Amino acid sequence: MADAQINQPGDAIVVGAGWSGLSAAFHLSRQGFAVTVLEQTRQSGGRTFSFCDKRSGELLDNGEHVLLGLCNHFQQLLKAADLDSAVRFQQLLHVPVAAASANSSLGSHKLPGSLHLAPSVLRYRPLLPLERVKVLQAGLAMQMFSSADVFDDVSFADWLKGHRQSANAISAFWEAIGSGLLNARADKVSAALALKTFRMLLSEGWNGARLGLFIRPLSEITHGFQSYLERRGVRFHFGCTVDAIEVQNSQVIALSGPNGRWTADSVILTLPPDRLAKLVRESGLTPKIALPKFEFSPILNVYLFYDSKVLGHDFTLLPDDLGAMIFNRSRLLGAAKAESTTLVVSISAADNLREMPMQDISAMVEKMIRTRLKLPKAQHSRSVWQAHATFLARPGSERLRPGNKTAIGGLYLAGDWTSTGWPACLEGAVLSGQNAARETVLRSERTRLHTANET
Numbered sequence: 001m002a003d004a005q006i007n008q009p010g011d012a013i014v015v016g017a018g019w020s021g022l023s024a025a026f027h028l029s030r031q032g033f034a035v036t037v038l039e040q041t042r043q044s045g046g047r048t049f050s051f052c053d054k055r056s057g058e059l060l061d062n063g064e065h066v067l068l069g070l071c072n073h074f075q076q077l078l079k080a081a082d083l084d085s086a087v088r089f090q091q092l093l094h095v096p097v098a099a100a101s102a103n104s105s106l107g108s109h110k111l112p113g114s115l116h117l118a119p120s121v122l123r124y125r126p127l128l129p130l131e132r133v134k135v136l137q138a139g140l141a142m143q144m145f146s147s148a149d150v151f152d153d154v155s156f157a158d159w160l161k162g163h164r165q166s167a168n169a170i171s172a173f174w175e176a177i178g179s180g181l182l183n184a185r186a187d188k189v190s191a192a193l194a195l196k197t198f199r200m201l202l203s204e205g206w207n208g209a210r211l212g213l214f215i216r217p218l219s220e221i222t223h224g225f226q227s228y229l230e231r232r233g234v235r236f237h238f239g240c241t242v243d244a245i246e247v248q249n250s251q252v253i254a255l256s257g258p259n260g261r262w263t264a265d266s267v268i269l270t271l272p273p274d275r276l277a278k279l280v281r282e283s284g285l286t287p288k289i290a291l292p293k294f295e296f297s298p299i300l301n302v303y304l305f306y307d308s309k310v311l312g313h314d315f316t317l318l319p320d321d322l323g324a325m326i327f328n329r330s331r332l333l334g335a336a337k338a339e340s341t342t343l344v345v346s347i348s349a350a351d352n353l354r355e356m357p358m359q360d361i362s363a364m365v366e367k368m369i370r371t372r373l374k375l376p377k378a379q380h381s382r383s384v385w386q387a388h389a390t391f392l393a394r395p396g397s398e399r400l401r402p403g404n405k406t407a408i409g410g411l412y413l414a415g416d417w418t419s420t421g422w423p424a425c426l427e428g429a430v431l432s433g434q435n436a437a438r439e440t441v442l443r444s445e446r447t448r449l450h451t452a453n454e455t
């Protein structure tokens with residue numbers, strides 16, 4: 001085995017340097033653990049990364065990311081590392097909407113509790129007046145029951161139909177907002193997860209519903225956070241694929257892969273579910289760690305480059321036409337003075353485009369934006385297809401999402417797909433890392449007390 005690296009017993013290892021791994025490393029290091037992060041790629045960030053587009057020379061992201069005001073755990077991490085200025089929050093939620101039937105907007109008012117969206121729903125022109133009232137009634141019904149989990153076996157579409165929502169209300173309102181949040185169409189997603197998400201959006205009030213837009217390339221933020229962790233003593237090893245977990249007496253003792261072997265009595269695995277299932281299977285641990293088999297839901301981002309200034313605002317939602325959100329990347333990244341514009345068209349739950357050749361998709365999206373927003377023809381385009389963007393939270397999946405503990409002592413799980421109460425997103429990833437770190441700390445405390453009592 002080449003380059004074997006042995007840690008000291010007592011150290012903690014985090015596998016994966018996505019945001020759940022970065023969060024776990026942050027919380028463990030705050031508790032005095034010596035933390036090593038093992039990451040198979042050459043950089044931190046996982047599903048948030050940037051790359052240089054050769055033709056334009058611009059740094060593009062794998063996908064436009066958005067936060068909500070209620071993503072407190074993610075914001076806390078950025079703040080700790082002095083990176084909070086990388087996200088610009090709206091004062092109040094305001095989303096311009098360019099629908100085929102009418103232009104409109106959705107937004108909050110400074111009204112108490114869950115009332116903040118009500119006035120804008122009542123004026124939302126893509127819906128008929130009666131549909132608007134029924135949307136408010138469904139919003140009220142969502143908040144009436146104590147647990148959303150009883151609706152896990154039902155699709156969100158069926159729940160909405162059961163609450164007198166028309167096909168137009170489902171697509172022009174619930175899916176227009178929901179497919180970005182859930183990365184799934186209403187008929188494919190667990191009503192339990194959808195209801196929890198919309199309840200949070202409503203009940204956290206106008207402050208929680210504000211949109212946070214990234215104004216720095218994603219890699220700049222993750223690398224900034226990685227540097228902050230390194231200054232706190234966290235060690236990162238890149239290009240390290242973990243392909244075996246060693247267990248003795250039901251306790252984890254080491255990890256290994258082509259680049260080495262690492263001993264540790266605490267390990268947090270933050271891999272996506274398919275990668276984790278492979279690791280568990282190849283380590284012979286399948287009987288001890290039962291994992292659900294999740295499908296994935298893709299996200300498509302099409303970058304459009306213009307040689308003039310277009311779209312005078314930060315973003316627009318197109319509720320028909322694939323439910324796309326268009327961001328003015330030049331404005332967001334502070335390059336608005338230049339006589340050129342880069343737009344990015346972000347399409348969540350893009351599975352209906354899976355079979356289409358990429359150049360046809362780019363041409364179709366460019367034409368759709370040109371026609372709908374009356375824009376000039378884009379000079380060129382670049383599509384980024386993320387087939388495994390998030391797990392697909394089908395009906396029945398909420399109860400399958402595992403917690404942080406496993407049946408193996410010292411071995412914990414984290415990741416946006418674990419049981420966080422959130423859809424697959426940055427906030428869920430960061431929360432899962434924090435929770436797994438907390439379990440690790442608790443176990444170490446128990447071991448210390450046990451040892452102290454014995455001596």
Ligand SMILES: Cc1cc2nc3c(=O)[nH]c(=O)nc-3n(C[C@H](O)[C@H](O)[C@H](O)COP(=O)(O)OP(=O)(O)OC[C@H]3O[C@@H](n4cnc5c(N)ncnc54)[C@H](O)[C@@H]3O)c2cc1C
Pocket residue numbers: 015016017018019020021038039040041044045046047048062063064065066067240241242243270271272275279299300301386388389390414415416417424425426427429
């Ligand atoms: C295009 C796109 C748009 C998105 N938009 C939003 C958005 O607007 N808002 C939002 O909140 N979220 C969004 N998300 C979701 C968000 O990016 C993810 O939820 C989050 O990044 C997941 O973090 P994670 O740490 O759980 O997983 P990952 O980021 O997948 O991290 C897992 C890490 O483990 C590593 N790894 C895997 N196997 C091994 C192994 N065997 N050994 C060592 N390392 C290994 C991987 O390389 C990876 O770095 C979007 C995602 C995509 C793809």
